[in-house]
Amino acid sequence: MSTREITLTVNGRRTTLSVEPRKLLVDVLREDLGLVGTHIGCEHGVCGTCTVLRDGRSIRSCTTFAVQADGADIRTVEGLAQGPELHPLQEAFWEKQGLQCGYCTPGMLMRCVEILERDPDPTPQSVREQIASNLCRCTGYATITEAVCAAAEVMRSGARAGTEVAS
Amino acid sequence: MTTVDRPTPPVRxxxxxxxxxxxxxxxxxxPRFLRGRGGYIADLVLPGMLHAAVLRSPHPHARIVSIDTSRAEAAPGVHAVVTGAQAAELTDPLPDFxxxxxxHTWRCLAVDKVRYVGEGVAVVVADDRYLAEDALELIDVEYEPLPPVVDPLAALADDAPLVHEPLGSNCAYDRTFEFGDVAGDFERADVVVTDQLRWHRSGGQPLETVGAVAEHDPATGGFRVHTNSLSFTSYLFMVATALKIPANRLDIVPMPAGGSFGSKLFVTxxxxxxxxxARLTGRPxxxxxxxxxxxxxxxxxxxDRHYDVRxxxxxxxxxxxxxxxxVDDYGAxxxxxxxxxxxxLAQVVGPYxxxxxxxxxxxxxxxxxxxxxxxxxxxxxxxxxxxxMVDKAARELGMDPVEIRRRNFIRSFPHFIPTGNVYDSGDYDAVLDKTLELxxxxxxxxxxxxARAEGRYIGIGLITAQERSVFSATEFWFWFDEPGAPVTSMPESVTLKVDATGAITATLYSCAFWGNSPETMVAQLVAEEFDCDPHDVSVVYQSSKNGLPATGPGGSRTTVMLAGAVEGASAKIKEKARRAAAHLLxxxxxxxxxxxxGFEVRGVPEKRKTLSEIAIMLHLFKHSFDEDVESGLEESKVFDHPYTTMPSADRKDLGVFYPFMGHACHLPVVEVDVETGVVTFLDYAAVHDCGTLVNPRSLAGHIQGGTAQGIGTALYEEFVYGPDxxxxxxxxxxxxxxxxxxxxELKIGHVETPSPWTPHGIKGGGEGGRMMAPAAINAAVNDALAPLGVRIxxxxxxxxxxRAALRAAGHGS
Structure with a gap:
């Protein structure tokens, strides 16, 4: 099958690759770039497990062809922690037990990065509404909402700027 | 009445x-999951690995007339195409209890007929998943459709089409058990409440599906298979049989599961x-x-059940x-x-x-x-x-739902219920009181x-129910008179190793990370024994090869059973360390x-040896000790089920098979929009008692998360099969x-009534809110609709x- 050359900037690193036009972005991230932190859940765009940020906006990477992302800036869970230091959202998820099996976690974290970049001081209800985009089968969501609000506070207090991490 | 010997274990x-x-x-x-480094089955890539995809039946019931795979075999990247008939030569039937x-022979692919929509009929192996799925479309299957058996009640009719002809019926099992003087009790009853109830099928639906990566070794004929399913250590022989190899040629490596909720239990x-x-292609x-x-x-x-209850x-x-x-619709x-x-049957009478x-x-x-x-x-x-049924009885008697429950609570423990199972301990009034307050x-x-005065329909559900934990496998065979078997031991095992620096590693068997917290739990138990930081304990999962006897998670058994194994292995380590310390001191x-x-001379704290001081001596300087002391500091414990007894021969008493009985009370408050039929939560309190808690926040996670699943079961989720x-x-x-x-967001409370028979008094609690929420939410909706004369x-x-129930009661069109 014929391939097309595309350029992606993934977690700040620019890469040019040759992909089949039908290859999904999530498969390119996982198979071609080895970034297996982005998981596949429902494969039809409902569950949000495969969420990544494309030019700062969350997308479903399981229903996006990689060629559609040509030239885009992509951020995945692998871009959150800086070496040994976890992102405030990761810290807060750990502290509040915002995860159990961990499978929805990378997609949920990326969705929450977006939520906090748009509104650094969301109410719990606003968080609840916005994470309805992503399914979690384990936690029942309460600890995720708690974690996002806790992380927002840490990030606002300037302990560490979220944008600095994600660029 | 059957007289049964009921010995109880010593109280701890x-x-x-x-x-x-x-x-x-x-x-x-x-930390690894937060970084996207969970190491799930989909993340595992082996050199030369190929990808399989399964062709699913579009028919619920059809004879396979022919399958032509020639076009698929010629497709780009395809290495093999296997039909059900070929698979039946390459493998034996799957394990079936x-x-x-x-x-009703069950195989990995259908052979001569398909029995449900989705059943596999062929598999393609190709260079990648895309190519495998391309080739699936090139397989030509000719089906001869047969009338489907969909309604389980109609399936019992004499003239119903047969799902499995050799069975001669669609009823795979039918038996009535009587425990106690049922006829007499009904004769003496003042009131008999009857009802018919219907629970439709749903499923665990973890966000990660089930998978396996298999490697075949042509030199030995054996396999190494990585999979996110488990419980294979003690039951390995069953899978090995399906693969037509001796069990000692099969090594199953547990992978973390991205959620299971039961649905990854022993998936073969x-x-x-x-x-x-893998054997056919010579590639992983x-x-x-x-x-x-x-x-x-x-x-x-x-x-998927129909009930008729009195x-x-x-x-x-x-x-x-x-x-x-x-009548339970088991499917094909x-x-x-x-x-x-x-x-x-372990908890058939609830807390009453x-x-x-x-x-x-x-x-x-x-x-x-x-x-x-x-x-x-x-x-x-x-x-x-x-x-x-309890709520319906309360309604018919004009009693408050709280009152009828209090009137029937079991208050003396241990309590043997009519089926023979025992409830070890509990305090149901305390749980109820706390819930009512919370x-x-x-x-x-x-x-x-x-609200009712304003024409709004708010309902309060209140249920008090059981969560049995730590099963014994008698519950899989007491159904049959033959073959009889002795009581099953259902062990779990742990190996603890203290290395030369005093650091501790725990090895778990037939266990994997399932979203539960086996590593945290074991680390806390080890830390409790050795006074170390749980975050310094290392936990590893052993594959089935070299595995000690282990049943694996299920039936909320892991925490109790691993606590017993950790306790036993720790005692052995401390015994060896004590002797070593005594020698050194x-x-x-x-x-x-x-x-x-560490060990110290009683009353002389300066005369002591820490665990690391003892460990380095035992690892490197064995000759300092007596002849019978071996190098190293590593011990294992196989912990068998602590309390299970035989059923009686006539099955009027099933014995003890699920003895550590948790309890909970759920109290949801809902509002039902009678125009749309939508249910909204206004409040939700849940109090659970599963004995001594190991990690309260983890248990709260099971309660909140299990309740979320229970909400799905109660309000939304259903696998709907049409009449066709x-x-x-x-x-x-x-x-x-x-x-x-x-x-x-639940208001969660805990009551801790320790079990007299388990380490620390722990009971299982992993099934959490899903044990209770469907009952509680149904009760709340019925309470909301009571003024309209509607009960669902x-x-x-x-x-x-x-809406249909409201219409049937004459409310709206």
Missing amino acids: THKAERTWVGKSIRRVED GPNPAA KPLVIAAMC VRYLEDRVDNMANCDHHGS MALTRDGKITAIDIDT YIQFGVGHHGNA TIGSVRYRVRAVLTNKNQQGAYRGFGSEVNNWMLEQ GRYEHWREVQEQ EADPDDLEWRDG GQLQTTSYLDYPIPTSLEVP TELPLTPDRI
Whole structure:
């Protein structure tokens, strides 16, 4: 099958690759770039497990062809922690037990990065509404909402700027 | 009455003060998952690995006339195409615990006929998944459609088409059990309450599907298979048999599961498909279900029951007997037999002093995906049925739902229920009191009354129900008179190793990370024994090769059983360390006591050796010790089920098989929009008692998360098979899983009534909120609709069902 050359900037690193036009972005991230932190859940765009940020906006990477992302800036869970230091959202998820099996976690974290970049001081209800985009089968969501609000506070207090991490 | 010997184990004395058990520490597993480094099955790539995809049947019931694979075989990147008939030569039938397995043979692919929509008929192995799926479309199958068997009640008719011809019937099991004087109790009853209830099928639906990566070694004929399913150590021989190899040639490597909720328990089909293809192609093969595979061909749909129930009571609300007749739609195969009803019989009378029980179960085969396990394993359905009956009785007697429950609570322990199972301990009044307070019961009753005056329908559900834990496998065979077997031991094992620096590693067997917290739990238990930081304990999962006896998670058994294994292995290590310390301190071992991470001479704290000081001596300087001391400091413990007894020969008493009995009270408050049938939560309180807590926050996670699943079961989720046998819900658009907007934040409380018979007094609690929530939410909706004369006895309570019930009662069109 014929391939097309595309350029992606993934977690700040620019890469040019040759992909089949039908290859999904999530498969390119996982198979071609080895970034297996982005998981596949429902494969039809409902569950949000495969969420990544494309030019700062969350997308479903399981229903996006990689060629559609040509030239885009992509951020995945692998871009959150800086070496040994976890992102405030990761810290807060750990502290509040915002995860159990961990499978929805990378997609949920990326969705929450977006939520906090748009509104650094969301109410719990606003968080609840916005994470309805992503399914979690384990936690029942309460600890995720708690974690996002806790992380927002840490990030606002300037302990560490979220944008600095994600660029 | 059958007289049964009921020995009880010795009562344990529990440590009064605990350092780590009972603390909500951060989970030791989390850092890797937070970084996207979970190491799931889909992340595993082996050199030369190929990918398998399965062609699924579009028919619910059809004869396979012919399959032509020639076009698929010629497709780009294809290495092999295997039909069901070929697979039946390459493999033997899959393990089946059901009655009379030869009469409903279950294989990894269908051979001569398909029995449900989604059943596999062929598998393609190709260079990648895209190419494998391309080739699936090139397989030509000619089917001769047969009339489908969809309705389980119609399936029992003499002239119904047969799902399995050799069985000669669609009824795989039918037996009535009587415990106590049922007829007499009904004769003496002041009131008999009857009802019919219907629980439709749903499923675990973890966000990660089931998969396996298999490697074949042509030199030995053996396999190494990585899979996110488990419980293979003790039952390895069954899978090995399916692959036609000796069990000692099969090594199964547990991978973390991205959620299971029961649905990854002992899943053999993907494993056997991957292994079969690896042997055939000589290359490692991955078979990972896609979402439609997981919904339509997963072997783990949940319970699907019709109930006819009668309950006998005295005029003042004392329940004396219950007579249950259930028809369970098992789908096309019956891999775990009717073990689900063993779960129900473990706690069939709930927390109540009901004196006699009749239980008839008919297991019916239909053209649907088969049942497996889903959080509760059938006991959550019994909870719902029983609580519905109690509420109906309260209504007929004009009693308050709180009052009728209090009138029937068991208050003396241990308590043997009529089926023979025992409840070890409990304090049901304390749980109820705490829930009423936490959930502001009186407040909501007032709000409800005001709302009714305004034409709004607010309902308060209150249920008190059981969560059995730590099963013994007798519940899988006491159904049959033959073959009889001795009582099953169902062990779990742990190896603890203290290295030369004093650092501790725990090895777990037939266990993997399942979203539960085995590493945190074991680390806390080890830390409790050795006074170290749980975050410094390393935990590893052993593959089945070199595995010690182990049953694996399921039935909320892991924490209790691993606690016993950790306790036993720790005692052995401390015994060796004590002798070593005594030698080094030139003291009598009996004069030493364990204190703060080391042994010291009682009353002489300066004469002590820490665990690391002892460990380095034992590892590197063995010759300093007596001849019989071996190098190293490593011990294992195989911990067998601490309390299980034989059923009676006539099965009028099933013995003790699920003795550590948790309890909970749930109190949801809902508002029902009678125009749309939509249910909204206004409040939700839940108090659980599963004995001594190891990590309260982890248990709260099971309660909140299990309740979220229970909300799905109660209000939204259903695998709908149409009258034509087609599965109509094969995406998350049709099978809606609750989002953050459908799940309220629970007010969670804990009561701790320690078990007298387990380490630290722990009971299992992993099935959490899903044991209770469906019953509680149904009760709340019925309470809301009571003024309209509507009571719904069918789950899930979709807006359609609620509206239909309202219309039937003459409310709206």
